[in-house]
Amino acid sequence: PLWVIDGVPVNEGNVARLQTTANLLSTLNPNDIESISVLKDAASQSIYGSRAANGVIVVTTKKGKAGKTKFRFDTEVGQSNTAYTNAKYKPLNAQQYTSITREGLVNLGRSQAVIDATINALGGNSGIDFNWLDNVSRNGTQQQYNVSAQGGNDKTTFFLSGGHFVQEGTTINSKLTRTSGNVNITNQATDKLKLGFNLNAGVVNQRAPLAGGAFGNPVLSSFFLLPTRSAYNADGSYNFSIGGLHNTIALTDLDKRFLRQAGFRGSIYGEYKILENLKFRSQYGIDYNLLEEDQYNNPLHGDGAASNGRAFSFYTRYFNWVWTNTLDLQQNITRGGDLSFSAQLGLEAQKSSGYFSSLQAQQFPPTTALTYPASGASPTTATATITEYSFASQFASAAVNYKNRYVVSGSFRRDGSSKFSPSNKFGNFYSAGATWNVDRERFMENVRFITQLKLRSSYGVNGSNTAIGNYDALPLYGYGYNYNQLPGSAPANVGDPNLTWELNKPFNVGIDVSMFKNRISFTAEYYTRTTSNLLLSVPLSRTSGFASATRNIGTMTNKGIELTLSVVPVQTRDFKWDIDFNFANNKNTVLSLPGGADIPNVPGFNYIIREGYSLNSFFLREWAGVDPANGDPLWYADNTHGSTTNVYPGVAARIIAGNAQPKYFGSLSNTITFKNFT
Numbered sequence: 001p002l003w004v005i006d007g008v009p010v011n012e013g014n015v016a017r018l019q020t021t022a023n024l025l026s027t028l029n030p031n032d033i034e035s036i037s038v039l040k041d042a043a044s045q046s047i048y049g050s051r052a053a054n055g056v057i058v059v060t061t062k063k064g065k066a067g068k069t070k071f072r073f074d075t076e077v078g079q080s081n082t083a084y085t086n087a088k089y090k091p092l093n094a095q096q097y098t099s100i101t102r103e104g105l106v107n108l109g110r111s112q113a114v115i116d117a118t119i120n121a122l123g124g125n126s127g128i129d130f131n132w133l134d135n136v137s138r139n140g141t142q143q144q145y146n147v148s149a150q151g152g153n154d155k156t157t158f159f160l161s162g163g164h165f166v167q168e169g170t171t172i173n174s175k176l177t178r179t180s181g182n183v184n185i186t187n188q189a190t191d192k193l194k195l196g197f198n199l200n201a202g203v204v205n206q207r208a209p210l211a212g213g214a215f216g217n218p219v220l221s222s223f224f225l226l227p228t229r230s231a232y233n234a235d236g237s238y239n240f241s242i243g244g245l246h247n248t249i250a251l252t253d254l255d256k257r258f259l260r261q262a263g264f265r266g267s268i269y270g271e272y273k274i275l276e277n278l279k280f281r282s283q284y285g286i287d288y289n290l291l292e293e294d295q296y297n298n299p300l301h302g303d304g305a306a307s308n309g310r311a312f313s314f315y316t317r318y319f320n321w322v323w324t325n326t327l328d329l330q331q332n333i334t335r336g337g338d339l340s341f342s343a344q345l346g347l348e349a350q351k352s353s354g355y356f357s358s359l360q361a362q363q364f365p366p367t368t369a370l371t372y373p374a375s376g377a378s379p380t381t382a383t384a385t386i387t388e389y390s391f392a393s394q395f396a397s398a399a400v401n402y403k404n405r406y407v408v409s410g411s412f413r414r415d416g417s418s419k420f421s422p423s424n425k426f427g428n429f430y431s432a433g434a435t436w437n438v439d440r441e442r443f444m445e446n447v448r449f450i451t452q453l454k455l456r457s458s459y460g461v462n463g464s465n466t467a468i469g470n471y472d473a474l475p476l477y478g479y480g481y482n483y484n485q486l487p488g489s490a491p492a493n494v495g496d497p498n499l500t501w502e503l504n505k506p507f508n509v510g511i512d513v514s515m516f517k518n519r520i521s522f523t524a525e526y527y528t529r530t531t532s533n534l535l536l537s538v539p540l541s542r543t544s545g546f547a548s549a550t551r552n553i554g555t556m557t558n559k560g561i562e563l564t565l566s567v568v569p570v571q572t573r574d575f576k577w578d579i580d581f582n583f584a585n586n587k588n589t590v591l592s593l594p595g596g597a598d599i600p601n602v603p604g605f606n607y608i609i610r611e612g613y614s615l616n617s618f619f620l621r622e623w624a625g626v627d628p629a630n631g632d633p634l635w636y637a638d639n640t641h642g643s644t645t646n647v648y649p650g651v652a653a654r655i656i657a658g659n660a661q662p663k664y665f666g667s668l669s670n671t672i673t674f675k676n677f678t
Contacts, residue, residue, distance in 0.1 A: 001038075001055040002048055006198055008267050008285030008322050009051060011352060017314045018293035019259045020208040024318070027202030027263030027289075029163045029180035031074070031146045034062045040527070042431040042460025042506040047344075047397055049413040049429055053464030053504045061200060062148070063184045064159040069151030080140040082170055094129035094227040098122075107631065122243070123228030130230040132222035135249060140170040148182075159184040169208070171218055173252040176206045192273040199266035206259040209252055216255075216303060218248040238301075246302045255304070256296040256371050264288040277330045287320040296371040299364045309364025311373045312381075320352040333400075343398040350391040357384040383480075389470045392416040407435040411460075417501075419465050421473050424500040431460030452514035452521075463501035467535040472550040473499040494540065494549045502535045502552070521566040528559040530591075536609065538599055554593045556615055560586035576673045583666035588614045588659075614659040621653050 003012045003025065016022035039048075039056040048056050092100070098119060105115045119125065148161035165178040180202035187195045210216035215224070229242040231249040238250035267285035274280055293314040297304025304310045326346040333339040361376025373379065397411035409432070416426045438444060438453040471493060478492030510525035533552040540546050563583045570577040590611055593599060599609040600619070608619035624634040624644045632646035639655045671678065 001057050002051040003057050003059065004048070005059045005200070005265055005287075006061055006267060006285070007269075007283055007324070008265065008287060009048070009320075009350065010265055010287040011289065011318050011320050015289075015291065015316060015318070016259070016293065017316065017356070017358075018295045018312055019206065019257060020211040022206070022259055022261060022291055022293070024263060024289050026176075026204050027178065027180065027261060028059075028200065028265070029146070029161075029165070029178065029182070029202060031144075031163055032061050032161055032180070032182040032200060034060045036060075040506075041456075041508045041510075041525075042433065042458040042462070044433075044458075047395060047411050047413065049393055049395065049415040050417065050427060050463040050465060050501065051391075051415075053462050053502070054466070061182060061184060061198065062150070062159050062161070063186065063198075064150040064152050064157035066152045066154055066157055069149055072146075072148045072150075074146050076142070076144040078142045080142060080170060082137065089223075091131065091133050091223050092227060093131065094124070097227050098124040123226060126228055128228050128230050130227055132225045132227070132231070132249070133219070135231060136172055136218035136222055136252070137170060138168075138172055140168050142167045154188070156185070156187045158186075171209055171252075172249070174208050176204065176208075178202055178204045194271040196269045196271075197266070199264065201264045201266075202262070204259070204261040204263075206261070208257060208259070209248075210257070215246065216248060216251060218252055221245065221248040240301045251298075251302045254298045254300065254368050255302060256294065258294045260292040262290045279328050280326070281328070282325045283323070285322045285324075287318070287322075289316075289318040291316040294372070298368045299366055300368070304364075307362040308366075309376070310360065310362045311364070311371060311376055313359045313373050315355075315357045317355040318352065320350070322348065322350045324348045338403050340401045341398070342401070344396065346393075346395045348391070348393040348395070350393075352389055354387045355384070356386075358382075387470050388418070390418045403440065405437050405440040407437075409433045409435075413462075415463065417465050419468060419470055419473060420499055420501070421497040424473075424498070427463040427501040429460070429462040431458060431462075433458030433460075449515050450513070451516070451518050452512060454512040455510075456512070457507075457509040459507045460505070462504050462506075464504060465501060465535070467502065468499070468550050473497060491545055494544065494546045496549060496551060498552070499535075499550060500533060500552055503532045505530045505532075519568045519571070521564075523562075523564040525562045526560075527562070528557060530557045531555065536599065553599075554609070555591040556589060557591055558586055558588050560584060574675050578671040578673075580669045580671070581666070583664065585664050586661065588661055590615055608656065610656065613656055614661055617659045618657040619654050620657045621649055622655050622657065 003010050005028070010024070012023070012025050014021050014023050037058040037060075039052070039058060044056075101122065101124070102115060102119060105118060110118070142165075144163065144165045146161065146163040148159065150157075150159040152158055159182070161182040163178075163180045165176075165180075167176045169175065180200070182198075182200045184198040185196065189195050209218050213220065215221055225245055225248070226243050230239055231242075231247055233239045238247055238254075240247055240250070265285075265287050267283050269281060269283035271279060271281045291314075293312070293316070295312040297310050299305060299307075299309030324346060325348070326344055329341075329343045331341045333341055358381055359373045359379070360381035361373035361379045363377035364370060364375055393413060393415045395411065395413035397409065399407060399409035401407045410430070412428070412430045414426055414428050418425070433456070435454060435456045438455060439450055444450065444453065473496055474493065475495030475497075476491070476493040477489045479487055479489045481488045481490040506527065506529040508525055508527040510523065512521075512523050514521045532555045534554045534556060535550060536553055537548045538551050538553065539548050561584070565581045567579045568576065569579065590609055590613060593609065593611055596611055600607075606619060607616040609615060610617065622636045622639075622641075624636050626632070627634055627646060634644045634646055635649050636653060637643045637645045637649055638653050
């Protein structure tokens, strides 16, 4: 989704190149947030145009209020641990490992002498029973401190805050710290001119282990390392003789993986009242992110041993600016204001730039004290690249309101993106919506237990270009394909000048009900979204020199329901108990592909795009159990289930084995407030 913070669309997501994760929003202190709104329907999100194709999350940070300066301090201390472990997938202890290994050797027909020698070589008689998973896991801790001040007068208001957050992870040698600050100032310069400034900044320092399928992942490796081998020698030093694998407990200490990240988000705006019902607003916002990632693999043990140590230093910078100018009109059509009209015209420009440099060196001195590439005798990587994209947009929206009973709205936006060729650069998008506040009808006047009853619906068309790279539409040559120490170039991207906007057509209808002075609130919504001209990676013949290319192909749909229930069972002067429940169901289906042909996933080939199924369904060989006669693993030989084989079958045996999308999801939360404590 698109994140908009104080009116500025910002970059978000994981941009780590060395670290386990580095989300650009991790520098934002949640304590500085006043409100979060999720825009999902066509009417509310269409004003953001193509960037809103996957929804909009609008974040508003805290602002000052006129009055005596108020100071606030809050703190939080907590503990965390692994939320779920499956009892069927625990590492074996020494006795279990020795027993099952002995059983396997007996089944293989090995002699007793061979069995004893093998068990002894594996440490079965050492008396050691070391639980690697327990030793890489721990209870995490968390502490947070925030202080703020706000106040002002009828001309100027301010809000200042600072925070410090420290979190130790549930894996050894993992930690994150964040120091943040927020400034928000508004000034009514004259009766017609209003000025504003806000800046939100944060600095994050993080240390994290390897994750995923890497053998350096201390959690994963604990299932492979033998329980008959300890991570430590008798004198307390690290044991590096543990049977061919790395001592990942030692590596969490000897190897280094650090992230230093800084993020700055802010804007300055001016708002001028031309007439009593007409105002002009101009806002310039920035989103600036810096990341320094360092990784060191020591020369003594682990992944760095083969190269006598290695070190990486990656630098990443993202700078995004947005300039928005709007003209807003509020006009009563009838004298009493029963019928009113509002409209907005706007121009917007945005540019995002990325800069990336990468260094690597090998051949380090036999010590763990020198951890940066400058200490390596053999530099192996030194690169720097840039990437950019830009938007230019014009938009308009209007709404007609009759007694706050009936509201009809519409919007139009024309977006231009640098990601497409000149002939396809611009796209036109629109929406229409209607709302009926039933509770304002005369026939509802005596239904006093209903506070709100609203029916709403919207339909729209918006575009998306987030699924492609900044230069996917361009046929490109790249340099760096050097020969005999001379610079060389080669085709770097096959391109497609016909590449154009992915189109989304969302429709929704919903009902909002509040009863008993908002003690009970309920929302139900049905939605459907049809997406055409899908921007997907399709495989190419290897003779082209490329494995895949981005194309506009196919159509898919998402449809489902969303339910929200909020209840306040207890509310007194000093005490309040809130219960919030939400439930959602979404079904994703690929409706059409060119010629009805499947599109395999590239690379990996473990997913497939097929008509009638969910996007990127799992495409795998099917497990058929174990042969009871000899213990061999079995698979179905083909997708007809006609026969089985103990030899891993070919590609013809693959079937669609489900997908990663949940059928249902939701949450239940309780909030208890006593006076000023929550």
